[in-house]
Amino acid sequence: MLWYFRGIGKRKIVEFVLLAAFILFFAGPLLNLVVLAFSGQWAYPDLLPNQWSLRWWRFVFQQDDVVQSIGLSFLIASIVTVLSIVICIPAAYAFARLRFPFKRMFLFSFLLTHAFPKMGLYVSIAVLFYKLGLMDTLLGVILIHMINVLMFMTWIPTASFRSVHAAQEESARDVGASPFRVFRSITLPMAMPGILVASIFTFLNSLDEAQGTFLVGMPNYKTMPIIMYSIITDFPSSAGAVFSIILTAPTILLLLLSQRFVSADVMSSGFQVK
Amino acid sequence: GSANTNASSGGSASAPAPASSSASPSKADTVKFDFYFSGSQNVKDLWDTLIPMFEDQNPNVKVNAVYIPSGTDNQTYNKVLAAKKAGKGSGGIDLVEDGIVTVTQGQEDDVWEKLSAGSIANLANVDAQTMTDAGNMAIPYRSSAVILAYNSEKVATPPKTMDELLAWIKANPERFAYNDPSTGGAGSSFVQTVLYKDLPADAIHSSDPAIMEQWKTGFDELKDLGKYVYGEGIYPKKNQGTLDLLNSGEVDMIPAWSDMVLQQLAADQLPASTKMVQMTPGFNGGPTYLMVNKQSEKKDAVYQFLNYVLSPEAQTVIVDKMNGFPGIEVSHLSQEVQDKFKGVIEGFRTFNLGDLGTEINKRWQSDVAAQ
């Protein structure tokens, strides 16, 4: 055994150990979910279920709200992502590049959205929404999703914008690009990895949001996590496992597809010049 | 599964069009009100059965039942409260189903309507004491019992009294578990029963803070018990938490809601060897309440519905479906049902400790959990 490891070199061993740790830690719970999703009976201490079954798959798909709610969730998540990009990216750019009064205070205020536990805020928020006529509206749901991500969408892109070299922007100004054009063609693409991260997060966060959606959207906007909550609290974990697989699959597909289109690895390799 | 035959509760899911009842009464004489309830699948099944029955008999009232998945149920109350604070009336919520905590909270915030037999005739069938305990603001339309569930393969002769149970726990370390009392009624019932084990019988209807003095021996007992329960002091969260342990064979005995055990047995989620036993004196049970939003503009229709819910006909359905106890006194039900409860109902007790329930949880948290 030892000679084998010596033969394949230190680097390979390190990689192997890393992979094992990675799989055990991250994939473990996921694999567990997959197995669980197809299990009928699973007694201790058996390594695998003693009985396989598709029962919970049938069950989840029979829930008549499921398909609709998935559609609604994706719709809302898309709108939320686009809207927060539109609103937050300019702010992030301003934080990164412009000087204006109270800048630090503004930037700090975005911390509130996330650092302040929302549990105690829901009643006040609901009162406000009633007054503004946002209760039971799509806009209301979108807004409540957006406040969850305001901070991500400002802070992360701010950090990304700041890492773009001023010199590259200068040469774009030089060829006659207006500040906006410079932003669009130079700064934005170069800050893209960070913005992409923030956007993915926004999208997922919106897909996962239940409390606020319920408060503002029920009974008209029943999103996926709301259905999910009832399934996982009332049914054995197998049903939850099935649901999370259904829920995860389209997003992962999207991710893989986008990786192909968003040129190989914007995320990982970045742009490097000698 | 999907016994969703009722159009009014199923169809409103995600249609963006506002289906609010106040806006669109379909016929001049038809009133449609909104009813928010939460709970497990069996609760949903119950209402899916009861509401059509009611609507058949009362064509002028339509009930829009909104099922609130657990996990988000706190928000129903938040919504009612917020609508009131914003001056927006009922906020589209006319009738709410929930536990005692929400009832008490609503009394403080003044959001529930006071109810009387004048508007709901069948209220007379309900135990007057229970109504008073709830400040006449909530109807205990059904009750469930907490029982002792155990693995009959491991436990041949289950304990019959509290003292026997305590002895069993100490004799079989780490084979018993009760859930954190602030996260579920089964655990809370166990804790309260231990605390009131040696107190006068009527103490369970008193919310007089003076009695707190006398909890000491009970809490000492619970503290001591910590060493013998599952994981030497682990109290799972929620009623389901202990059921999971029983299911996986990590413990042999737990206090649990009878309806949950029955339902999960039926669904193969618990091993067939699981059995139930009620002790004497029994664990306290707990009613589930229906509250009318004070801001509601459709109270008459709501009362009509509540009246039906408290009718013997509806209560019989409830008893069948929920494996629970009726909200009205058993004497009003059919003989058949009465027979079914013979021997069980005696052991069934309801505690009405008011705010003391919260005090117990707090003290448990600091004395028992954090010992």
Place this chain on the structure above:
Amino acid sequence: MIKGRKEAVLGLIMVSPAFLLLLIIVVLPIVQTFVVSLHSEDGGYDLSRYAFLFTDRLMRMNIVFTLKVTVISSLLVLLVSYAMALFMSFSSGKLVDLIRKTYMIPLFIPGVIATYGLINLLGNHGWLSRMLLPLGIALPRLIFDEKGIVIANLWFNIPFTTMLLTSALAGIPASVIESAKDIGAGRLSVFLRVIFPLSYKTFLVALTFVFMSVIGSFTAPYLLGPNSPQMLGVSMQQVFGIFREQEQAAAMAVFTFLLCSVLGYFYIRSMAKDEAARM
């Protein structure tokens, strides 16, 4: 300075949509909550709710426990995430590609479900213990213990933090790292002296996010953690939802926020610093 004023106005305009949204939906309710937290038991206004946080034995335990779990989790998360981000940014091969493609997947799993997955995996009779049973290894208690919370925090936070740090590393030109290697810097020196300082700002952002999400977390510590001491998030839920002490819960929320602000402050200060240096 005309130009300065124009810039100021432009900046304010660009920030205002996001800020207005924030102001109305978040800041105002928070101010209300803050006011609520100042209500004392007897109807007046004072700081008794805050004093309670430090005088009550249970609360003190909870706070210490929360800080301990949060600090440990944050440190581990950042450690692992940096390692992964570096590995993915500066290595190549099939393995890296595989990890690059899959490490984000946990982000897509709803928190509650993942928590159940973790319970099923790590629990006393969970998958892991079943796997280790034939080998004769007994797991220490992971579930209903702070280890469980830490593991869950790692699971939930590492993918996102890694993603964030990877994006920051993408901005570091290879040339800068090359020249560090050239002068003989080993991996550790390159990291400490070049990569870390150049990704410091994103690091602070990541730290703040991890810290916040751990300190305010509810689902995982609720389902995986011990009964006592509790994480602040769980305790807050109990105080607010079960004990119905809105004022006390508000004070806890404000306190949590103050803890997070400390980290936020570092990020903003570091930004201000290099702004001053740029002129």
Place this chain on the structure above:
Amino acid sequence: MSIQLSIRGMAKRYKTGEGVSDINLDVRKGELITLLGPSGCGKTTVLRSIGGFLKPDAGDILIEDRSVIALPPEKRPTSMVFQSYNLWPHMSVYDNLAFGLQIRKKPKAEIRESIADVLRLVRLPGAEKKSPAQLSGGQQQRVALARSLLLKPAVLLLDEPFSALDAKLRHEMREELREIQSQTGLTMVFVTHDQEEALSLSDRIVVMNHGRIEQIAAPQNIYNEPESLYVAQFIGKMNFLEGVVEADVIRVGELAVPNAKRLAGPAAVVAVRPEDVNLDSGIKEGLPGAVKQIMVLGHYAEVSVNLGKHGIIRSFQSKDAAQALSLGQHVRVSFAKVTSFPKE
């Protein structure tokens, strides 16, 4: 010809205390002006101020008689080739070049054609699809040059645009630049550290020192009549000898040179270019010295002669003449042409 670019009393001071001051310069239309000076003297600072990337603390900048001092870079009719290329790493060469034209809303076909043209011009035909990271240093520099050339600005600012190019390419580029200039009347401000380039390319040279302008003149004048010791030192090679002023002449040992500038004395510095240093082995006149080193540099040779207390003097000789000399040989040194400066 009309004045295309005018810099008036410009000053810029960085926080560190460095910077430029008192910059006055008029550039005529179609003129190529070179900024020459040692590293760190402020050449880039002047160029960046013209381009709009630095806000001067004082002074004005006019292009075609309009003050541009308040305009942002994109509104100025200038284009700059930066000292450090500044290509956009996320764009291909084509996109790097097309960007400015797209902003000017040029039709696509025209863009494609002019890019192909300019790439041929900078000797990188067919490089459109490459990314900047795939180019060598000199190739990147040429792409940066191409990017600015494409825009046909009123004033082209070039910050050492040929510093990474070999002699041959540099020559070709110079000629292309001249060609373009003669066709389009482009006005250029050119920074270089290469004297030969400055001397051969410029219409006028601006010599800078420590953030100030020392002299502005045509190449020949700068070379032949440096106004200050500094310029003399900086441009071309120059020997400096100490002399004693004696009314009409300045005496260096046995040699007397005319005191053309009527310096006051008592001491003065006599400057002689190496090519003006004659070496003779026969004659009696001149300073005596011994050949110390002979270095053949391509088509000529540099001969160093030790003059004893007058130090070492360098002389350029043709290869043949140099090969006739031998190390240690005694020679007499005389000067064909000298300049003199007051001793500092």
Place this chain on the structure above:
Amino acid sequence: MSIQLSIRGMAKRYKTGEGVSDINLDVRKGELITLLGPSGCGKTTVLRSIGGFLKPDAGDILIEDRSVIALPPEKRPTSMVFQSYNLWPHMSVYDNLAFGLQIRKKPKAEIRESIADVLRLVRLPGAEKKSPAQLSGGQQQRVALARSLLLKPAVLLLDEPFSALDAKLRHEMREELREIQSQTGLTMVFVTHDQEEALSLSDRIVVMNHGRIEQIAAPQNIYNEPESLYVAQFIGKMNFLEGVVEADVIRVGELAVPNAKRLAGPAAVVAVRPEDVNLDSGIKEGLPGAVKQIMVLGHYAEVSVNLGKHGIIRSFQSKDAAQALSLGQHVRVSFAKVTSFPKE
């Protein structure tokens, strides 16, 4: 002397198809080798391979007889001055310089002192506290040079280290480099595009073309005896004329030059350096031509003469001789020295 660096059969091909191949080179200890070649010929590629930043596709690299091909850059006893300086933007000049020494665990006092020394050497005394962004291009380049010098590597790799420096500073730096080399016996591989620099500085020159080595020889040999037409073209200025091989001689119009290389013919290329082109107005011999252009370049002048069907030939003349000529004047052209190559 012993071989310090040895490159054997190295090849590296980029995805785009460019690269280098068949690189064989031995560098002796204490030697300064220059890589010379046009932009994009692969100089940086070779240097980066030696430094360990590129993994060659084939071949081996040995330093002090040990193969380093498998070592990462930080383990190689080399240090590189990068073409684009690569200073660490977040560190002060001091920290940039100190980093390498700190890794080598030098005591603090020693670090401080050697940094002060090396900064004086690159003419930036007292710049410790500045940040790279506060330096001019040339200053940054000098800091990068200082950084590598401090480490006293076994092999110093310099990628156009003086490209941003003015002539004066460049001369000083060259001399400092020579000085250091004579003191420490440093081995250097030097990339430059400046021929004069290569000719005056190197022990040997490696001329590269299109990713291959064309010739390796001492500067004088490269200049006087270029092995190929390409080298002749690239190094120094050179006139090329077509000739006809006639056994022992090659005939160019009325002129016959010896066929020293015994070329086969029928056609050959005759190459003459401008300084070997004699212009006479009196004699009958030589090719007849007319003066086309006189360009005075510092201490010498370039005179172009139109030879009719033989094209235009350039000649270097002393300033005086050139000034005696006038445009259009008829002259006879003869050659002091020629080389010949087969016609391609």
